[in-house]
Amino acid sequence: MFPISPLYKDYLRRPDREFIIKALVGSEEYDSSRIVDFSIENSLSLTNGFEIGTSIPSKLTIKLRTNEIIPANARIVPYLSLSLAGLTWLEAQYPWKDMNLTWTGSGTDWLPLGEFYVDDRERVNDVWTFTCYDKLVMADVAYISSLSYPTTQRAVFNEICNRLGWTYDSSVVINSSYRIQAGPAGYTMRQVLAYIASANSASIYIDKAGTLKFKRFIASENPVFDMTAADYVTVKQTNPVKTYTRVVVTYNTEDGLQYEAGTGDENHTLYIENPFATQAVTNGLLTTLNGFSYLPLTMDARGYPQLEQGDVIGFEQQEGTTWDETVSTWQDTNIPWDGVVRYKTIILHQVFSFAGGLKMSLEAPSVSEQRSEFVVEGSLTQQVNKLNKDAIKEGKSYYGATITRTEGLIIEREDHKSKAVFNSDELTFYRGSDKALWFDLPSNRYKFNGTLEAVDGVFSGTLQAAGGTFTGDLRAAGGTFTGTLQGVNGTFSGTLQAANGTFVGTLKAGRVEGGDIIGSYIEGADILGAKIRTAASGDRIELDPNGFTFYDSGNARRVTLGTNPSANISGHTYYNSSGQPQGLIYAVSSEMHVIGNNGLLVGATSGRTVMQGQVHFSGTVTGLNLGISQVSGLTNQLQSLQNQIDSLRSSFNNHTHTVTTANHNHGNNANLPGTGGGTFTTSTP
Template sequence: MYPISPLFADYLKRHDREFLIKAIINGEEYSNAVIVEHSIENSLSLSQGFEIGNAIPSKLTIKLRLKNELPSNARIMPYISLSTSGLTWDNAAYPWQEMTIPWTGGGTEWMPLGEFFVDSREKVNDVWVYTCYDKLVTADVAYISQLTYPATMKAVWDEICARLGFSYDSSVQINSSYKIQAGPVGFTCRQMMGYIAGANSASVFVGKDGKIKFKRYVAGAPAVFEMTSSDYIRVKQTNPVKSFTRIEVTYDTEDGLTYTAGTGDDNHTLKYENPFMTQTMVNNLQATLNGFSYLPMTMEARGFPQLEHGDVISFAKYEGNSWLDATIPWDSANIPWSGIVQYQTLILHQVLSFKGGLKLTIEAPSISEQQSEFAIDGSLTSQVNNLNKNAVKEGKAYYGATITRSAGLTIEREDHLSKAVFNSDELSFYAGGNKALWFDLPNRKFKFAGDLEAVGGTFTGTLNGVDGIFTGDLSAVGGTFTGTLQGVDGTFTGTLQAGKVVGGDITGTTINGSTIIGSVLKTAQSGRRIEIDSTSGFRTFDSSNNNRIRITTANDNGVSAISFYGTGGGFAGEINSYQSQNQLNIISDSILIGSNSNANPIYMNGATRFNGLVTINSGISGITVDNISGLSSQLFSLQSQINTLSQAFYSHTHNVNIGTHNHGNPQNQNWPANGGNFTTSTP
């Protein structure tokens, strides 16, 4: 059951309820001014009884008054709300923190009713009628697995959901120990989802929020919604209470092979087909469903949009009689004094219709006990059943073999690793989806793709190699080999003598020989490669087919060179030498000699000459005075001169005469000893 607020639940119970509807179609919102009416049909069973392991798309039929037609596969999401325009403070008996009602009034929250996609349409007068289905309809595509088998059912489920872009909620609970032993062949994604759900006592459906969900059936599950007698218009019990104590699962429909668990007659046996079930799975299924029961009925009720198919519901029904009409024994009567009896059932099929108001139709069908016990086949049915047992059916797999009108006889492994096709136009063996051995009908030739390994025997006549690899020993008695001979492994015995080889390819792992003479040697046909030829010498190419390095064989003036080219093909520089110069030249517009590590510097041995300006951008270490020719004697001479100048400077003195200084008074005797002559001190 979809969760709703207390306000929404309370207003659904009111008799003066007023619905608001809208629909989001391809991202654009449409109100009830456009929506005339709609109905949503949900099912968990396609038969007249209870089933598990179904994945049935829900159906939306909506009438819209539109000027323009909706595009193909348009996405439609209907919503419903309840008007709160009459809500007063006295009536608002709801928890304050749970209320999200705007002060301006309006309605309750918008409840989604599902996600659907347009399938077909018709126009009646000025109203478009669209028939839509939910996303499960997109699962009707072939399931081709990329998993390695055996694989868990959970891994298969996740692979399917990832491929289809489905998201699922926590209701999807898959037993982690359940496995599928071999890759499924001939099943759709929707079938596989149903098989996985059935093994886990569930069916698959799309919830109102657009997520994939499981409806898991468990014996004794409590009701999630209770209907009073005022909530429905009429209810009709169609059969006695249906219960199950025994499980019978058919895992091979052709031979009628089954697994069973539990005890009980046909009326209490749940029959189910699933090719991936094991006895352990059936035992677990019976333990989960043992005693599962429901009341078969049909009901027309007021609309409760939160109910989902598979929900267990209870309802009250008045069954009281007057004393005069009570014809049953007193000790057998189980009627309460109020006359109201409570029943429990589940929703296997429901239709929610909106046309101004909301109406709900609920069904829980079952097969009667007489149908279960006394199923009598007529003469035609008996003949058809006998034909089904003995006839080979078109498109039906028999241990990997199928017969169809388009392909004839096809034999294929379950994991698609190998396949053989036999018909009047094709005789082919496939490996991994590609032809490995086939008959080329127009050319009257058998062709191999891959490896041809000789276990024994002798090839005589002419062997033409179309493609492939020969391994082992190939001994030629006679004949001529033409085409491509590719040797991966093995030993050639005897003498292999080529009188003349014209054209064709020789492919091998190792070629041993003294001399190989040819015009061009390539490591690849194009792209990144090395080429050797007599004209252009040794060349390397990048992935863009640009020649980056070339070792030429030119002999002009005795030159030999290694030339370098940029990514655009332009000349970048070369390393060459001339016999007349007797030296190695490195030539380019700019030359960088560098080391990737300071621990491994660049070494220059021998005399080095720089004929141009030298610029040093960092410090120099390891050069002493003795390493530079003549520098030591020059520095010694400069030091001697500096010492002489220093000695002369620091030992220099001179005389100074300051004359008579008596301040104009001859009585003052001034400098009597030396008459005003003084000698200065050294610096």
């Protein structure tokens, strides 16, 4: 259900409601004076039963009084508002913060009824009738994917929406594990979108604002809108409540190949066609739909424009009877005390009609149980069905092969990169749109345009050429060449053998791959501009003009050997398994450098590491673990220092000296004269 304001919702329920209409046609706005009437048809099913995986465009039929020229495929958006001319302050019982009203009080906010594009038109006097459809019709173009397959359904869905410039909302829920194994050739974008929706228990539609949405069907869903008996004119139940407990998905209609899940008879079985289905998809559909039910009906009602196709609605109906009219037993009678019975159904088809007022018709069709159970085919029907299974149909693709009246047998790849056409006048293989190999009737010759390549084969007879130049790759599994063999460049694969012979001149080769060169020796030749590999991929060594490169089994570059002329250095560079450089060894004019990008370990697993000559540390040295005895001369030097320290300590400990002081009276003349004077010897420390 499309969101509307509380004010709009309240005024829709009023018996005296009055609509205001307008339509945006291109950039021009048409008001009620130029809009005669319109109708809008929305559907999720156009059959006589319930379906999933549909993508049915909504249809607008609008009559405009105009003399203006409205261009082809013009965009038309009808709008509805409700008049507030009679609204007083006392009647406005709405939260102030939720109201967005003009001071003139002309009407509520404008509700869009969909985005449509002109498809057909008819004029009667000064009134034009335009038939329009929403933008789902724009997806009726062939889908040629640029993705790599297998890929996820989400990736395919996004590619199509991006190409069409469409947006979708959170209602689009696609199982991340669902995949499409091969490019869906032969389908339109709309069909592919519908199949993806079908796999996820949904149908697609464009909402009133022009957004792509999923209507996802689940077994238990509460009504989004409840109708009282005053909201509809008539309602008619067309069949008993329809319930599904079994799902059968046909993924190959030609051979009738199916997946199924659940149990139930024909009346409780939902049939689906989906070429992308798997057993897991079918099981997922049963999990979602098992027990899904609705009440089949038709209803004519007051128009509630916020309702959308797929909405689950509730409605009530007066079904009370008197005690005298009740014939069921007491325990089997379930009648509400107010006599009002409440039902739930789903909108599968709806039509809004406006001609001064808005009315609405709803439909939820279903196949009757009798028709489901008893399918009787006549003899003609049986033969037609058999013919449909056995016969090859004109213009229908069978794994890329098609038969038409104009071209005969056509075999074409889904990406159109190659095609073959066979008929009495043409025998042609195409590369894209260009002829690659064909029979030229006027010259009575077979012609070839492209590269001739043979992995293995035997050419018998004489191969002659009056003249010509061979460019590209010349590959031969085996053979004997006599005379003079000259080539500007090329690729030789297979085994090249010669019993004897002499190669003179200059031999130039872009590459030598995939074979053996067998000979006693190669003498007197230069190989220029070549790339030599020990293997095409994996563990290998490659030699090219830039130097040697060593690769590991993961095709990661691990060691390179070469020169850097701009820096005037040459050496090795070492890489980790991710191809990131870890260090290098190189020579400059007067030194050899060993550098680690992140760290450098120099050591020996056994024996010793000898560093000859002067060693200079320009930075901090950590982790050093050297014994005193391991440093030559250090023990004797330290012992000499210790002896000197011991001698100084002994002299200090045995040292004494004398101190002579004069007589003094401590500042008191009463003391005896000459007190305290004399020579004294100190003690040892």
